[in-house]
Amino acid sequence: MTDEALYVLDKESHRMWAEQGMEAPWMHLTFEEFQEKIHHAPMFVALDAETGELLGMHSFRPHRKQRWCYGFRLAVAESARHEGIATRMLEYEAEFIRQKGYRYLTGSTSTTAEWSVRWHLKNGYRIVGYYRVPNNNFTNYVFRKQLASSVLWGPTLGPLTARMSFAGSWIVNHVLKHSDGGDNFMGRIARKVLKK
Numbered sequence: 001m002t003d004e005a006l007y008v009l010d011k012e013s014h015r016m017w018a019e020q021g022m023e024a025p026w027m028h029l030t031f032e033e034f035q036e037k038i039h040h041a042p043m044f045v046a047l048d049a050e051t052g053e054l055l056g057m058h059s060f061r062p063h064r065k066q067r068w069c070y071g072f073r074l075a076v077a078e079s080a081r082h083e084g085i086a087t088r089m090l091e092y093e094a095e096f097i098r099q100k101g102y103r104y105l106t107g108s109t110s111t112t113a114e115w116s117v118r119w120h121l122k123n124g125y126r127i128v129g130y131y132r133v134p135n136n137n138f139t140n141y142v143f144r145k146q147l148a149s150s151v152l153w154g155p156t157l158g159p160l161t162a163r164m165s166f167a168g169s170w171i172v173n174h175v176l177k178h179s180d181g182g183d184n185f186m187g188r189i190a191r192k193v194l195k196k
Contacts, residue, residue, distance in 0.1 A: 001045055005054050007034050013075035022110055022138050044093050046085050055080040058089050062102065069097055071107040090123055098147040105145040110138040117141060126162040129169040134182050
């Protein structure tokens with residue numbers, strides 16, 4: 001699979017975001033910047049078994065010490081959308097990552113990207129956070145998909161743990177941040193206090 005084909009698919013997926021009025025710097029990477037991003041993270045791809053056509057891609061950034069992975073740059077070819085490609089990729093990836101000893105996956109998406117929020121929730125992710133990013137014109141949900149058993153993140157306490165995590169991040173983002181994601185006065189003070 002060539003980097004050029006992956007780049008074209010990545011750009012194609014961002015058109016859908018742009019059509020929804022979302023704007024962020026990561027949507028406009030040059031080919032060289034894109035190569036830099038993908039060469040530092042494992043990537044899974046979905047190919048048509050008969051034609052070899054690229055149908056989808058998804059990258060992960062492993063955090064080895066804490067044993068979790070962050071999923072990013074999920075894209076499915078326009079011709080293959082609504083066929084379950086992203087879900088099948090995630091099933092394969094989650095099992096592969098779990099076998100490597102990672103405990104959970106995280107991801108994020110715009111709070112207004114309803115199709116993406118639904119996909120995450122349908123595929124076993126929980127909303128656990130909320131954040132604003134400077135230079136993005138939207139806010140994001142943070143998702144977590146548990147791969148290994150955990151008392152705090154299991155079926156009993158997991159929903160409560162997720163709500164508490166989300167509430168904490170929401171408060172931080174509304175008390176310590178401007179609407180553009182940068183630190184406000186309180187945020188700058190908190191950052192200085194935490195550095196000491």
